Amino acid sequence: xxxxxxxxxxxxxxxxxxxxxxxxxxxxxxxxxxxIHGCLPHSHGSQGCCxxxxxxxxxxxxxxISAATSxxxxxxxxxxxxxxxxxxxxxxxxxxxxxxxAVHTTCLSETIGDDLPQIRKKAQTEGKxxxxxxxIGASTPSYVGSHVTxxxxxxxxxxxxxxxxGRKNGKINIIPxxxxxxxxxxxxxxAKLTGVETIMFPDTSGVLNAPMTGEYKMFxxxxxxxxxxxxxxxxxxxxxxxxxxxxxAARVLDKKCKVPCRVLDMPFGLKATDRxxxxxxxxxxxxxxxxxxxxxxxxxxxxxxxxxYFYKKKVxxxxxxxxxxxxxxxxxxxxxxxxxxxTGTPGKKFEKRIKEITKDKGFEVNVKxxxxxxxxxxxxxxxxxDLLICNTYGKYIARDxxxxxLRWGFPILDRQGHQYFPTVGYKGGLRLLxxxxxxxxxxxxxDDPEESFELVL
Ligand code: SF4
Numbered sequence: 001x002x003x004x005x006x007x008x009x010x011x012x013x014x015x016x017x018x019x020x021x022x023x024x025x026x027x028x029x030x031x032x033x034x035x036i037h038g039c040l041p042h043s044h045g046s047q048g049c050c051x052x053x054x055x056x057x058x059x060x061x062x063x064x065i066s067a068a069t070s071x072x073x074x075x076x077x078x079x080x081x082x083x084x085x086x087x088x089x090x091x092x093x094x095x096x097x098x099x100x101x102a103v104h105t106t107c108l109s110e111t112i113g114d115d116l117p118q119i120r121k122k123a124q125t126e127g128k129x130x131x132x133x134x135x136i137g138a139s140t141p142s143y144v145g146s147h148v149t150x151x152x153x154x155x156x157x158x159x160x161x162x163x164x165x166g167r168k169n170g171k172i173n174i175i176p177x178x179x180x181x182x183x184x185x186x187x188x189x190x191a192k193l194t195g196v197e198t199i200m201f202p203d204t205s206g207v208l209n210a211p212m213t214g215e216y217k218m219f220x221x222x223x224x225x226x227x228x229x230x231x232x233x234x235x236x237x238x239x240x241x242x243x244x245x246x247x248x249a250a251r252v253l254d255k256k257c258k259v260p261c262r263v264l265d266m267p268f269g270l271k272a273t274d275r276x277x278x279x280x281x282x283x284x285x286x287x288x289x290x291x292x293x294x295x296x297x298x299x300x301x302x303x304x305x306x307x308x309y310f311y312k313k314k315v316x317x318x319x320x321x322x323x324x325x326x327x328x329x330x331x332x333x334x335x336x337x338x339x340x341x342x343t344g345t346p347g348k349k350f351e352k353r354i355k356e357i358t359k360d361k362g363f364e365v366n367v368k369x370x371x372x373x374x375x376x377x378x379x380x381x382x383x384x385x386d387l388l389i390c391n392t393y394g395k396y397i398a399r400d401x402x403x404x405x406l407r408w409g410f411p412i413l414d415r416q417g418h419q420y421f422p423t424v425g426y427k428g429g430l431r432l433l434x435x436x437x438x439x440x441x442x443x444x445x446x447d448d449p450e451e452s453f454e455l456v457l
Contacts, residue, residue: 003019003374003377003396003397003400004400006374006377006378006381006400007378008378008381008382009378010375010378010379010382013375017344017372017374018372018373018374018375019372019373019374019377019393019396020344020372020373021318021319021342021343021344021371021372021373021376021390021393022146022147022148022320022343022344022345023056023146023147023411024049024052024053024107024142024146024147024150025104025140025141025142025144025145025146025147025149025150025153026043026045026049026053026104026105026106026140026142026150027053027056027057027147027150028140028146028147028148028149028150028151028152028153028154028178029041029102029104029138029140029150029151029153029154030043030053030054030057030065030067030104030150030154031057031147031151031178031202031204032102032150032151032154032155032158032178032202033100033102033104033154033202034057034065034202034204034207034208034223035184035201035202035203035204035207035223035224036099036100036102036158036201036202036223036224036226036229037099037219037221037222037223037224037225037226038098038099038100038219038223038225038226039098039099039100039101039102039219039223040066040067040068040092040096040098040100040101040102040219041066041067041068041101041102041104042067042068042069042070042085042088042089042092042101042102042103042104043067043068043069043070043103043104043106044069044070044081044084044085044103044104044105044106044109044114044116045069045070045072045081045105045106045107045108045109046069046071046072046077046106046108047069047071047072049069049106049107049108050067050068050069053065053067054067056411057208059411059413060410060411060412060413060418061181061208061209061419062416062419063208063209063210066096066218068088068092068096068101069088070084070085070088070109071084071088072084072108072109077108077112078112080112080113080114081109081112081114082114082119082122085103085114085119085123086119086122086123086126086128089101089123089128089129089135090123090128093128093129093130093133096218098133098219099132099133099134099219099226100133100134100135100136100226101133101134101135101136102135102136102137102138102154102157103116103120103135103136103137103138104137104138104139104140104150104153104154105137105138105139105140105141106140106141106142107141107142107143110139110140110141110143111141116137116139117137120135120137123135134161134226136157136158136160136161137157138150138153138154138156138157139153140153140154144346145345145346146320146344146345146346147178147320147410148178148244148245148320148321148322148345149244149345151177151178151245152244152245152246152247152248152249153248154202155175155201155202155245155246155248155249156248156249156252158201158202158224158229158249159232159249159252159253159256161226161229161230161232162229162230162231162232162233162253162256162257162259163230163231163233163234163257164233164234164256164257164258165233165234166234167234168234168235168236169199169231169234169235169236170197170236171196171197171198171199171231171234171235171236172191172196172197172198172199172235172236172237172238172239172280172283172284173198173199173200173201173232173235173237173238173239173250173253173259174187174188174191174198174199174200174238174239174241175200175201175238175239175240175241175245175246175249175250176200176202176203176241176246176266177240177241177242177244177245177246177266177322178242178245178320178322178323178410179241179266179323179424180209180418180419180422180423181204181205181206181207181208181209181222181419182205182209182418182419182420182421182422183422183423183424183428184200184203184204184205185205185209185422186422186424186425186427186428187200187241187267187276187424187425188200188203188205190267190276190277190280190292190425191280193289193291193292194277194280194281194284194286194288194289194292195284195286195289196280196283196284199224199228199229199231199232199235200224201224201228201229201232202223202224203222203223203224204222204223205222206220206221206222206223207220207222207223208419209419209420210222232253232257232259233253233256233257233259234257235259236259236283237259237260237261237262237283238250238253238254238259238260238261238262239261239262239264239276239279239280239283240261240262240263240264241264241265241266241267241276241322242263242265242266242321242322242323243263243321243322243349244320244321244322244345244347244350245266245320245322246263246322247261247263250263262279264276264279265322265325265326265329266322266323266325266326266424267326267424267425267428268323268326268327268330268423268424268428268429268432269326269327269329269330269331269333269429269432270296270299270300270303270330270333270426270429271329271330271333272326272329272330273296273424273425273426273428273429274296276425277292277296292426295425295426295427296426298426298430299426299427299429299430299433302430302433302434303334303433306433306437307334307335309437309440309441309444309457310334310335310336310436310437310440311335311336312335312336312337313336313337313386313387313440314336314337314338314339314363314383314384314385314386314387315331315336315337315338315339315340315385315386315387315388315389316338316339316340316341316376316379316380316385316387316388316389316390316403317331317338317340317341317342317388317389317390318341318342318343318344318371318373318376318389318390318391318394318409319343319389319390319391319408319409319410320343320345320409320410321343321345321347321350321369323408323409324341324343324350324354325350325353325354325357327389327408327432328341328354328357328358329357330429330432332357332358332361334433336387337361337362337363338354338358338365339363339364339365339366339379339383339385340365340366340367340376340379340380340383340385341354341365341366341367341368342367342368342371342372342373342375342376343368343369343370343371344370344371344372345369345370346369346370347369347370348369350367350369351367351368351369354367355367366379366383373390373393373394373397376390376397377397377400377401380397380401380403381401384401384403385403386403386404386440386443387403387404387405387406387436387439387440388401388403388404388405388406389405389406389408389409390405390406390407390408390409391407391408391409391410391411391412392407392411392412392413392414392415394407395407395414404439404440404442404443405439406435406436406439408423408432441457444457
């Protein structure tokens, strides 16, 4: 019966979330850690947590996710997990030989109050961290924030590597936020076309979209190297893409090494990509490359050609704040109407941004941070939409309400391609439009009476 029990009447709910639009902090921390070359994520908690985090990532990225766990038992749950983590660090460096272990906490280790910096110090004093190897840590209690918070916390902990030597490296740091590995590749390609040398961190390209070679590599070739992470302190500046995912790390780096930062929206859609390209162009002191100008023109061309099909179409959208903000701006810029907007991640700033973007556009927006898919479904029942944009969990609503459905965001559990086809940048904008148009026109073809069933659209 799927979600057919969802009621139209919206009641006051404070203490309960139904069909959350988020998942737990350590999943984000684990994804970020996989963007360091030679890094083994380590979950400081029970085996069950680690198994869930790994499977969530494996199901989305369709790649085996290696991660270790402190394997808490009843004893560790009561007396603390220090002994487990110390032994874990020892075992991991002896058996798997990673360059870095990136430890994140879980609800359990946070609740009992395990002190990661103190445990790491002890591991160091006891000689459990070999010369030239590293342990970093992030506090990621899941009862606050979301997977986005966990991602941000782990990226922030990477700043620990940064060093300021006083000799500038002439590069720009790009913190891409939680985007797909192919999106990271695309951002690097755009930077290259602009003539900007970059250090991207984290960088999961070549890690979670690596080719099948027949040879298993526990640590794939991709990922930001330790040398690059150290060098971030000598960069000319940092572009942090996304307030929720990337801004904290950029600000910490600025404070530590005096590397000035700019926080931009993630480059989804025309305007946000324009701002990103302009920021890179300004830093490099160059004009926009001909290749990027052509790509932009192609996106504008498709918007112009197909505008009649986008115009005034209502959209419901749920996802992570940085992605959704940019996507809502994109939809508004092509005259679509994102009337229901939800993120599961807390942050009143989100609601403010969405209201600013949709102000005076001729429609009222329902927007909620820390919202859930149950509320989104209720809104849709009260005001139906032409398109739903959401991760895989939206498919229940789409089926119940018979709405064209664009899978976008994390997690996508029932489709392929998101790791390989970017949706950032101008080319990514074309991809998004192609998908949206396909859905809208398929619906039109399905519903049109025979006399208006057209061959050419
Ligand atoms: S107990 Fe906490 S950290 Fe573990 S899976 Fe559940 S929400 Fe995540």
